[in-house]
Amino acid sequence: MVELKLVDKVERIEAPVYKSVGGPIFKIAITTACRMDCLYCPFRAGSSCARIFWQPEKLVRVFMTLYRHGVVKGIFLTSGYYSDSDRIVEQMLEVVEKLRKIGYKGYVHVRLMPGTSKHLIREALRLCDRVGINVEAPSKHHFSEIAPSKGDWRHDIIDRLVYAASIAGKPDKVDTQFVVGASGESDREILETSYWLIGRGIGRLHYSPYTPIPGTPLARKRPPTQYDRVYRLYQAWSLMRYYGYSLDRIKLALREDGMLVKTRDLKRVIAERLGIGREYRVDPLEAKLEELLLVPGIGPQTAHRIVEMREKGRLTLDVLRRILGGRWRKAVRYLDLTRLPGKRLL
Numbered sequence: 001m002v003e004l005k006l007v008d009k010v011e012r013i014e015a016p017v018y019k020s021v022g023g024p025i026f027k028i029a030i031t032t033a034c035r036m037d038c039l040y041c042p043f044r045a046g047s048s049c050a051r052i053f054w055q056p057e058k059l060v061r062v063f064m065t066l067y068r069h070g071v072v073k074g075i076f077l078t079s080g081y082y083s084d085s086d087r088i089v090e091q092m093l094e095v096v097e098k099l100r101k102i103g104y105k106g107y108v109h110v111r112l113m114p115g116t117s118k119h120l121i122r123e124a125l126r127l128c129d130r131v132g133i134n135v136e137a138p139s140k141h142h143f144s145e146i147a148p149s150k151g152d153w154r155h156d157i158i159d160r161l162v163y164a165a166s167i168a169g170k171p172d173k174v175d176t177q178f179v180v181g182a183s184g185e186s187d188r189e190i191l192e193t194s195y196w197l198i199g200r201g202i203g204r205l206h207y208s209p210y211t212p213i214p215g216t217p218l219a220r221k222r223p224p225t226q227y228d229r230v231y232r233l234y235q236a237w238s239l240m241r242y243y244g245y246s247l248d249r250i251k252l253a254l255r256e257d258g259m260l261v262k263t264r265d266l267k268r269v270i271a272e273r274l275g276i277g278r279e280y281r282v283d284p285l286e287a288k289l290e291e292l293l294l295v296p297g298i299g300p301q302t303a304h305r306i307v308e309m310r311e312k313g314r315l316t317l318d319v320l321r322r323i324l325g326g327r328w329r330k331a332v333r334y335l336d337l338t339r340l341p342g343k344r345l346l
């Protein structure tokens with residue numbers, strides 16, 4: 001006798017999975033319905049795109065199936081702006097609560113709505129690993145040009161982000177995103193806002209290149225943003241966030257038109273504009289940590305190691321060569337090694 005298990009219903013579900021640094025992520029909008037009219041978005045009110053609504057139970061079931069089979073390592077929840085902000089955030093948090101209740105301890109990232117109430121921001125920070133609200137553009141003026149109905153840039157977005165960062169406990173827990181090139185803004189404007197946000201504890205900034213989507217009002221007006229531009233902005237963000245570069249220092253790499261110079265190595269451009277390697281070299285025996293961090297090839301970890309070995313009196317040419325490893329060739333032309341070669345310091 002053979003026992004057959006019959007399946008009476010087969011459901012085909014399209015599950016969007018995105019690559020991320022920590023592994024593949026299930027990135028999903030709980031609905032694509034929206035009453036806003038952002039000029040770059042295919043889901044804007046009045047567009048003919050399919051409007052999908054996920055029931056929380058079904059979303060949990062689909063995600064957990066993917067998670068248990070190792071297809072994804074976390075979930076990113078967002079939503080169209082179909083109702084008032086708090087109602088939408090409550091629905092997203094309902095999904096997160098269900099996940100946590102069944103024992104899911106993995107990564108959850110939730111994109112809040114502009115104007116989300118503070119008690120829901122607190123709840124989101126309690127339940128999730130990361131929360132954010134998209135700034136979209138670097139100023140109120142640019143924002144209202146591309147997202148005219150999506151709320152007040154300063155009050156509904158910036159103030160909410162600053163509040164979230166003030167209680168998040170760690171900078172990586174709060175993030176935001178710019179749609180680079182959508183509002184005709186300059187790199188200078190993006191960098192100024194980025195620097196301000198980093199200073200207020202919003203540690204994760206994402207720069208998404210604007211891509212015209214046929215049928216959207218902006219598609220006729222703005223060309224696509226090249227990935228190189230975004231790459232340079234990420235370099236600048238990393239220098240401000242992890243290397244402690246001031247805004248003035250980053251601005252050394254700006255052209256007159258307010259855009260970053262076209263380079264694959266922003267740090268090298270800044271070092272050379274400061275005259276390092278040409279007018280003077282950095283002495284690893286004396287340089288402060290922030291001066292070491294100006295040297296191409298020396299990152300925060302390496303700079304700390306150099307200072308540590310120096311303080312122990314053990315910084316020699318060989319040791320420095322070992323610390324720098326493969327970056328020795330890149331860094332050496334910016335370093336003053338005259339007092340170092342072969343000597344062991346006491």
Ligand code: SF4
Nearest residue numbers: 034036038041044081
């Ligand atoms: S709020 Fe704007 S960006 Fe978000 S789904 Fe609606 S139209 Fe698109």
